[in-house]
Amino acid sequence: MRFLILFIGLVTFAAQAVTLDELQQRFSQQPVLRADFSQQRSVSGMEQKLNSAGNLVISRNDGLWWQQQKPFALSLLLTNSRMVQTMAGQAPQVVTAQNNPQMFQFNSLLTALFHADHRALEQNFKLDFSDRGQGNWTLVLTPKSSPLNRLFRQIGLKGQTFLENIDIQDMQGDSTQIRFFNQRTEPKTLTDAEKQHFSS
Incomplete structure (x- = not known):
């Protein structure tokens, strides 16, 4: 489930104080966002943290392509x-609304996150948005309905021009920190290679 919230890296806005409505409007003006990410997961009972890294492409019209490169x-x-979902040496795992309705309902949530659609998010989360000054902002999502309130204790987002950090606290006491960097909004359309991934 940790992948389900990884697609918010597209949200952008200017340095002045903004509302969630303005945040959503500004995001809609960015048709494609590319970024690198690093992820660190702390699991209860494990002393060593789990680290991973890779890159992503978010297209307003096509969806999200999340590509982990390390450790595998x-x-x-x-x-x-x-x-x-595709792992090296394994057949792709495909989920649709027909073959797994409960899992696929998260796709609607991802769409809301993808568009910073706070009206849709409010159906599942209590939202606490704060302008921290000098262009910095935070958005804390607290689940208020099943099944999200059985999975996540809280999801915290922080950023400035772009979303820069996601902090996920789950109900098992585990945590995941994701950092986005090297964000790029050009070119504004998918490359031929990127189009192949979304159409395959």
């Missing part, structure tokens, strides 16, 4: 109609 290759593709 893993690709996650999300569109309006399917979720495809």
Whole structure:
């Protein structure tokens, strides 16, 4: 489930104080965002933290392509109609609304996060948005309905021009910290290679 919230890296806005409505509007003006990420996961009972890294592409019209490169290759593709997870040497795992309705309902949540759609998010989360000054902001999501309130204790987002950090606290006492960096908004359309991933 930790991948389900990784697609918020697209949210952008200017340095002045903003509301969630303005945040959503500004995001809609960025058709494609590319970024690198690093992820650190702390698991109860394990002394060593789990680290991973890779890159992502978020297209407003096509979906999310999350590509983990370290410590092993893993690709996650999300569109309006399917979720495809691929690991090296294994057949792709495909989830649709028909073959797994409960899992696929998270796709609607991802779409809301992808568009910074706070009206949709408010159906599942209590939202606490704060302008921290000098262009910095935070958004804390506290689940208020099942099944999210059985999975996540809280999701914290921090950023400035772009979303820069996600802090996930789950109900098992584990935590995940994700850092986004090297964000790029050019070119504004998918490259031919990126289009192949979304159409495959």
